[in-house]
Amino acid sequence: GQDAPLRAWSAGCASGEEAYSLAVVLCDAVGEDAFRQRVKVYGTDADEEALATARLGRYRASAVKGALNSEQVERYFEADGDDMVFRKDLRRAVIFGRHDLVQDPPISRVDILVCRNTLMYFNADTQRRILSSFHFALSEGGYLFLGKSEALVSRTGLFTPVDHKRHIFMKERGARLGRPPFPQTAPAAARAVPPDDLGEMTFENAPVAQIVVDRAGILALANRHARTLFGLGLNQVGRPFKDLELSYRPVELRSRIDQVFNERRPTTVSDVQLTLAGGGVEYLDAYLLPIVTDSETSAVALTFLEVGRYINEELETTNEELQSTNEELETTNEELHSTNEELETMNEELQSTNEELEATNNELRQRTLDLDDSNVYLEAILGSMGSGVIVLNRQLTVRVWNRVSEDLWGLRSEEVEGQHFLNLDIGLPIDELSQPIRAAVTAEGEIVDIRLPAVNRRGRAIDVDVRVAPLRRDGQAPDGAIVLVRQAGEPA
Ligand SMILES: C[S@@+](CC[C@H](N)C(=O)[O-])C[C@H]1O[C@@H](n2cnc3c(N)ncnc32)[C@H](O)[C@@H]1O
Structure with missing residues (x-):
């Protein structure tokens, strides 16, 4: 039907390419929505390592491009470096699990079974058994x-060829149930035990739960697996089946057994939920098979296949995916954490730089205050001196011009500071000072006293005593000159 589940099985899937190819083909066929709802692709192998690779869904880009058309590559894979990864949202439908073709019960209700290049590893007898379980x-x-190279199938008579060239076969509609998936007879090499015991031993040790109810309604046989699974005691074998809990729990079996006796046809009950002693849930498919002897149904054999394991594996896969998402989140978290730590360190560094700057700032403020203080002090000294004080730098630019100088020559300090001294137009014969000033700023740093005639700011002729001395700091070579000017006859 349109909504019926579609189940595909890649048996011997190795690193999973076949399973993903099945997913691609089925998704192309039914569309993404239906694919998510209806399709399950099981990939099984005996090799755990191969399965671990399969679960990653990651293949070399060249391999993916070699196997699929470009539209499919684009639609189903995401590029990651040189690799391509199968789309995560569709990946949920692909379930990988460990499964041994020789020992484990098969997956049931499969619509498409792909088993390529795997049967050839087994001898003809084992191949026959595996094919019989595929039929099942x-x-x-x-x-x-x-x-x-798997040609034996045609000779088993279990399948009808659909496409010989491509090795595609079909299980006929309305076909009788195939041989049970597990041999009722052991391989020829093991025939040391008498045939009767052999049958019983095989039945007793089969890895699936099997019971037999005879014509009289007595539980005639229950193998070890069945006794463990359903909690049956050996003493219950030989009792009327209808008296046992198993006849109605977990599923009503009495009427179905009657039906098989009457109709002589096998029947199946799917997805029976069995609550386990430990609290877990096991899903079972029950197969009821009439045992016909002398044209009469003498018993009904019931085989219970545990299919729930795959549901658990589905959960496991989801769990694995959640785990990897979690791991990704954890990684992101770690990254954020370390970025945060870096920011915190930077913040601390900035804070300490800030503190240093503040300290420097305070120091500078204090120095400015000190300097202001010194300036006031210096100005007071210069102001209270009776002489005109003129300080020049090495380039003979005026640096200091005190109040007495202002009074003498009628120029304010703002007007002369920064001017070249020899260019000043004042009542002093500056040319005559040129030589002594140059002598003062040279290395020898001579002190020269001279008297000069001058004209003060009121136009009166006066005589002035001038001392030109070198300006030295810390006993170094002079880096300027001091010119002291006093009106002759006035106190210094
Ligand atoms: C050559 S590979 C085939 C891979 C794939 N089907 C293909 O055609 O490319 C054969 C696979 O069969 C697996 N295999 C061998 N014995 C097995 C067994 N008893 N049960 C399940 N798988 C088995 C191997 O692990 C291997 O992965």
Whole structure:
């Protein structure tokens, strides 16, 4: 039907390419929405390592491009460096699990079974048994895809060829249930035990739960697996089946057994929920098979296949995906954490730089105050001196011009400071000072006293005593000159 589940099985899937190819083909066929709802692709192998690779869904880009058309590559894979990764949201439908083709019960109700290049590892007898379990696994009308060298299938009579060249077979609709998936007879090499015991031993040790109810309604046989699974005691074998809990729990079996006796046809009960002693839930498919002897149904054999394991594996896969998302989140968290730490360190560094700057600032403020203080002090000294004080730098630019100088020559300090002294137009014969000033700023740093005639700011002729002395700091070579000017006859 349109909404019926579609189940595909890649048996011997190795690193998973076949399973993903099945997913791609099925998704192309039914569309993404239906794919998510209806399709399950099981990939199984005996090799855990191969399965771990399969679960990653990651392949070399060249391999993916070699196997699929460009539209499919674009639609189903995401590029990651040189690799391509199968789309995460569709990946949920692909379930990988460990499964041994020789020992484990098959997956049931399979519509498409692909087993390529794997059967060839087994001898003819084992191949026959595996093919028989594939027959059991497939739904009626289900398809079996084999590899090139797996020719034995035609001789088993279990499948009808659909496409010889491509090795595609079909389980016939309305076909009788195939041989049970596990041999009722052991391989020829093991025939040391008498045949009767052999049958019993095989039945007793089969890895699936099997019971037999006879015509009289007595539980005639229950193998070890069945006794463990359903909590049956050996003393319950031989008792009327209807008196046992198993006859109605977990599923009503009495009427179905009657039906098989009457109709002589096998029947199946799917997805029976069995609550386990430990609290878990096991899903079972029950197969009821009439045992016909002398044209009469003498018993009904019930085989219970545990299919719930795959549901658990589905949960496990989801869990794995959640775990990897969690890991990604954790990684991001770690990254944020370390970025945060870096920011915190930077913040601390900035804070300490800030503190240093503040300290420097305070120091500078204090120095400015000190300097202001010194300036006031100096100005007071210069102001209270009776002489005109003129300080020149090495380039003979005026640096200091005190109040007495202002009074004498009628120029304010703002007007002369920064001017070249020899260019000043004042009542002093500056030319005559040129030589002594140059002598003062040279290395020898001579002190020269001279008297000069001058004209003061009121135009009166006066005589002035001038002392030109070198300006030295810390006993170094002079880096300027001091010119002291006093009106002759006035106190210094
Ligand atoms: C050559 S690979 C085939 C891979 C894939 N089907 C293909 O055609 O490319 C054969 C696979 O069969 C697996 N295999 C061998 N014995 C097995 C067994 N008893 N049960 C399940 N798988 C088995 C191997 O692990 C291997 O991955």
